[in-house]
Amino acid sequence: MKKLSNGLTIVVSEDHSAPTFGICVSYGIGFRLEPEGRTGFAHLFEHLMFEGTPNSPKGVLDRVIEGGGGANNGDTRYDYTEYIETAPISALDPVLWIEADRMKTLDFSPKNLDNQRNVVEEEVRVNVLNQPYGLFFAIDLPGKAFDTYPNAHNFYGDFKDLDSAKIEDVKAFYEKYYTPGNAVMAVVGDVKPEEVFAKVEKYFGQIPSRSTPPRPKVDEPPQKAERRSSETDKLARVPGLAIGYRMPPRKSGDALAGAVAGELLHNGQASRLYQALVKDKQVALSVDGGVNWPLGTPYEYAGPTLMTSFIVYPPNVTEDQVLAAYDGALKDLAENGPTQQDLDRIVAKMRSDRYANLEIPINRASALSHAVLFDGSFDSVYQVPDELSKITAAQVKAFAAKYLVSTNRTIINRTPAAAVAGKEKGAGQ
Amino acid sequence: MKILSVACAFLIVVTQSWAQKETQLPKDLPAYGPERPLSAPSVKISKLDNGLTVWLVSEPGFPKVAFSIALHGGLAADPSDRPGLSQLLGNTIDQGTKTLNAKQIAQQLQAAGGDLGVSPGKDSTILSITVLSSKRDDALTILSDLVRNATFPDEEVALAKRNALNELRQQESQPSFLAGRAMAKVLFGDHPYHVTSATEQSINASTPEDLRKIYADRFRPDQALLVAVGDFEEDGMLSAVKSRFAEWKAPSSAPVKVPAETSSAPQHAIYIVPRPGSVQTTLELGSFGPLRNAEDYEAARVANAIFGGTFGSRLTRNIREDKGYTYSPFATLQTYQAAGLQITRADVRNAVTAPSLNEMFYELNRMVTTSPTDVELNTAKRYLVGIEAIQLQSRASVAGELARLWVNGLTPDAIGTYGKKVAATTAADVDIAAKKYFPAAKVAVVAVGEEKVVRDALAPFGLPLQDVP
Numbered sequence: 001m002k003k004l005s006n007g008l009t010i011v012v013s014e015d016h017s018a019p020t021f022g023i024c025v026s027y028g029i030g031f032r033l034e035p036e037g038r039t040g041f042a043h044l045f046e047h048l049m050f051e052g053t054p055n056s057p058k059g060v061l062d063r064v065i066e067g068g069g070g071a072n073n074g075d076t077r078y079d080y081t082e083y084i085e086t087a088p089i090s091a092l093d094p095v096l097w098i099e100a101d102r103m104k105t106l107d108f109s110p111k112n113l114d115n116q117r118n119v120v121e122e123e124v125r126v127n128v129l130n131q132p133y134g135l136f137f138a139i140d141l142p143g144k145a146f147d148t149y150p151n152a153h154n155f156y157g158d159f160k161d162l163d164s165a166k167i168e169d170v171k172a173f174y175e176k177y178y179t180p181g182n183a184v185m186a187v188v189g190d191v192k193p194e195e196v197f198a199k200v201e202k203y204f205g206q207i208p209s210r211s212t213p214p215r216p217k218v219d220e221p222p223q224k225a226e227r228r229s230s231e232t233d234k235l236a237r238v239p240g241l242a243i244g245y246r247m248p249p250r251k252s253g254d255a256l257a258g259a260v261a262g263e264l265l266h267n268g269q270a271s272r273l274y275q276a277l278v279k280d281k282q283v284a285l286s287v288d289g290g291v292n293w294p295l296g297t298p299y300e301y302a303g304p305t306l307m308t309s310f311i312v313y314p315p316n317v318t319e320d321q322v323l324a325a326y327d328g329a330l331k332d333l334a335e336n337g338p339t340q341q342d343l344d345r346i347v348a349k350m351r352s353d354r355y356a357n358l359e360i361p362i363n364r365a366s367a368l369s370h371a372v373l374f375d376g377s378f379d380s381v382y383q384v385p386d387e388l389s390k391i392t393a394a395q396v397k398a399f400a401a402k403y404l405v406s407t408n409r410t411i412i413n414r415t416p417a418a419a420v421a422g423k424e425k426g427a428g429q
Numbered sequence: 430m431k432i433l434s435v436a437c438a439f440l441i442v443v444t445q446s447w448a449q450k451e452t453q454l455p456k457d458l459p460a461y462g463p464e465r466p467l468s469a470p471s472v473k474i475s476k477l478d479n480g481l482t483v484w485l486v487s488e489p490g491f492p493k494v495a496f497s498i499a500l501h502g503g504l505a506a507d508p509s510d511r512p513g514l515s516q517l518l519g520n521t522i523d524q525g526t527k528t529l530n531a532k533q534i535a536q537q538l539q540a541a542g543g544d545l546g547v548s549p550g551k552d553s554t555i556l557s558i559t560v561l562s563s564k565r566d567d568a569l570t571i572l573s574d575l576v577r578n579a580t581f582p583d584e585e586v587a588l589a590k591r592n593a594l595n596e597l598r599q600q601e602s603q604p605s606f607l608a609g610r611a612m613a614k615v616l617f618g619d620h621p622y623h624v625t626s627a628t629e630q631s632i633n634a635s636t637p638e639d640l641r642k643i644y645a646d647r648f649r650p651d652q653a654l655l656v657a658v659g660d661f662e663e664d665g666m667l668s669a670v671k672s673r674f675a676e677w678k679a680p681s682s683a684p685v686k687v688p689a690e691t692s693s694a695p696q697h698a699i700y701i702v703p704r705p706g707s708v709q710t711t712l713e714l715g716s717f718g719p720l721r722n723a724e725d726y727e728a729a730r731v732a733n734a735i736f737g738g739t740f741g742s743r744l745t746r747n748i749r750e751d752k753g754y755t756y757s758p759f760a761t762l763q764t765y766q767a768a769g770l771q772i773t774r775a776d777v778r779n780a781v782t783a784p785s786l787n788e789m790f791y792e793l794n795r796m797v798t799t800s801p802t803d804v805e806l807n808t809a810k811r812y813l814v815g816i817e818a819i820q821l822q823s824r825a826s827v828a829g830e831l832a833r834l835w836v837n838g839l840t841p842d843a844i845g846t847y848g849k850k851v852a853a854t855t856a857a858d859v860d861i862a863a864k865k866y867f868p869a870a871k872v873a874v875v876a877v878g879e880e881k882v883v884r885d886a887l888a889p890f891g892l893p894l895q896d897v898p
Contacts, residue, residue, distance in 0.1 A: 066812040091815070122755050126709060130604060
């Protein structure tokens with residue numbers, strides 16, 4: 001790991017198993033910090049990072065990276081926005097050049113803003129408005145579970161906010177958050193650290209440092225009572241239920257026990273919720289979820305987050321029947337804890353999943369860069385498997401008893417619109 | 430006639446307005462470095478006495494091993510009155526064996542660090558799992574049990590059927606599912622490949638006996654491949670495989686037959702799938718493409734990448750980066766044992782349904798009329814070669830790719846020869862493949878969306894507007 005004089009941090013991890021590399025540049029800006037009245041802006045802005053610079057017009061980035069045999073993408077999340085590329089090693093220099101170029105300035109073009117506004121609105125349509133369930137477990141649930149704008153607003157953006165974004169907003173956002181000191185770059189693959197550090201000095205060293213605003217507080221006032229609501233869905237044909245419990249801060253002593261509890265409940269067919277809801281009580285078709293799901297891992301968050309369960313259930317089953325089975329599974333965990341066998345199994349699975357993620361250079365680059373962005377150190381990336389092995393059944397039990405309680409949760413029941421008229425109203429409210 | 434002329438005028442206007450310029454590279458952009466060739470995975474090939482083919486790839490590093498078991502026979506081999514039965518088999522094969530119940534199987538797989546994936550394809554069924562290398566023998570034991578001793582318990586099959594009915598309802602609310610199902614019916618007609626999923630009727634009619642029968646017919650060592658990729662010594666792994674699979678016996682029944690090859694062009698028509706409440710139209714264009722082992726497969730891949738297979742492709746630059754009609758346009762070649770397809774798709778907001786289809790037709794035809802530039806050709810070729818190396822970074826994807834090659838009748842060295850053939854592809858090769866596979870007049874169009882929106886928007890094209898057969 002190394003820090004340039006302008007504040008940019010670089011992490012390098014060697015992996016010579018293939019002549020390829022993965023790179024991730026994370027900036028410390030995400031949904032939580034986008035301005036009020038500009039919902040969806042952090043993500044819209046991410047799209048504009050691909051639209052060219054004065055030095056490198058629109059189209060160059062794709063031509064250079066795809067022509068280098070690689071692929072590129074970007075992701076916006078609550079606490080970071082990342083730009084990722086992976087390619088054969090022969091493309092390392094041009095890819096570093098591209099990342100440096102867009103860290104200097106952008107082509108602040110109103111035409112490109114209009115174009116990407118359209119593209120983003122199509123993205124919202126294809127993923128939300130034209131889909132059954134419309135990601136309500138990821139958008140509406142935090143909206144109900146949290147009380148403050150940073151954590152509760154619609155991160156994909158209301159169309160009126162997207163429509164009112166101006167090129168001046170784009171410039172101001174870039175100036176404020178896209179600074180070398182607010183970025184961490186990780187390079188993983190068939191490289192030597194000293195070579196990468198020298199290249200990074202060459203391409204990024206001349207970028208002037210700029211001040212980065214201090215991170216505002218994004219804490220939530222405590223939740224005091226269960227929150228329940230219902231929604232209708234004009235596209236879904238089978239009802240769905242989303243349940244979210246507020247989680248402790250990632251750096252608290254409880255967080256890793258929470259990660260284990262989340263996986264015990266949700267990971268695969270052996271999970272407690274699958275066994276209880278799909279197999280034993282037969283009140284659900286599928287159960288998905290976990291801590292910081294679906295937009296991150298239990299090991300990466302820097303503000304309030306939830307353990308979310310998303311359950312799809314048959315139309316002839318009621319919400320209360322699903323909840324009764326769900327509560328039974330949680331009560332068992334809180335009263336009896338996991339057996340040592342349960343714990344050994346899930347920890348083996350979590351370690352295995354972790355290795356599967358770190359095996360791919362671009363994913364390892366992401367994990368390293370997020371860890372340094374959040375903590376100033378990447379140690380946690382490699383310590384997670386060992387730390388998981390130290391979690392005890394008593395810790396998981398205590399976690400469930402403390403956090404997985406009804407006063408700490410929010411529930412949304414979502415039913416097909418056509419079925420509402422003829423059936424009982426959703427429970428709650 | 431007026432309607433037709435409107436469509437023609439429309440086409441001409443757009444053709445003139447959209448001329449793509451080649452992007453110029455910045456002067457100080459560094460050149461690509463020297464290539465370091467990808468070494469294709471070194472596969473040790475064995476065959477057990479019972480006919481089981483075993484491909485082993487030893488790759489030290491992370492403590493993981495990926496397994497795939499591929500068996501000939503999938504959706505195309507299902508009884509004609511039980512379409513989609515392979516999917517029910519996929520959902521129930523891990524729900525009980527002679528010695529383990531469903532929960533025990535799930536728990537043992539989790540303890541090994543893996544999730545079992547079962548993929549019923551048109552031609553094959555592939556089981557895959559990636560586990561911690563310290564647990565690889567446990568995983569092999571369970572895999573062997575699943576392919577030899579699955580029992581399809583009555584109560585588990587009954588539950589799986591109930592859930593499959595609701596899952597089908599859920600899938601039918603997704604535009605991508607509706608488009609894919611309709612396209613297969615349009616392209617394949619009565620050919621066994623027309624099935625993409627079970628129906629309400631077939632799910633209701635399926636019995637545990639049906640499942641036990643196709644399981645007995647298909648799960649046999651002489652029609653199977655086992656792949657292992659990861660952190661192991663080949664000799665040790667081979668004996669671990671032998672000790673668990675050597676006793677597996679092939680039945681005397683005839684193996685599954687491959688369906689007849691098919692590639693007859695569909696009617697150039699628009700098939701409408703009504704989906705009330707849609708705020709987008711899902712446009713899927715399909716025609717026949719090359720088989721995986723065809724001479725022009727690689728040239729067609731290059732053509733497809735230039736057309737719509739990348740961010741920098743003609744289609745994406747046009748309808749996403751210039752016009753903002755869609756978020757995720759894409760074009761892909763799909764290959765089965767007896768057919769190849771070229772599929773293009775875009776989800777577009779209702780208001781731009783007609784101009785989007787117009788541009789998709791235009792870009793298909795431009796593949797036929799306009800040779801790739803040097804930049805387009807070189808970018809596409811380097812992209813395809815490079816991305817193959819990227820995709821093979823994980824053991825699970827190497828195992829999966831080897832299994833798919835075997836299903837398509839190819840050997841492991843296809844991974845190496847693919848890149849060489851792509852690299853040797855010329856502009857003339859691309860032109861020939863484009864003329865053969867990309868003319869807009871050869872595609873069938875499936876449009877999923879709000880029916881009135883779709884009808885009004887697409888009537889001016891003058892093509893037959895039809896219901897899905």
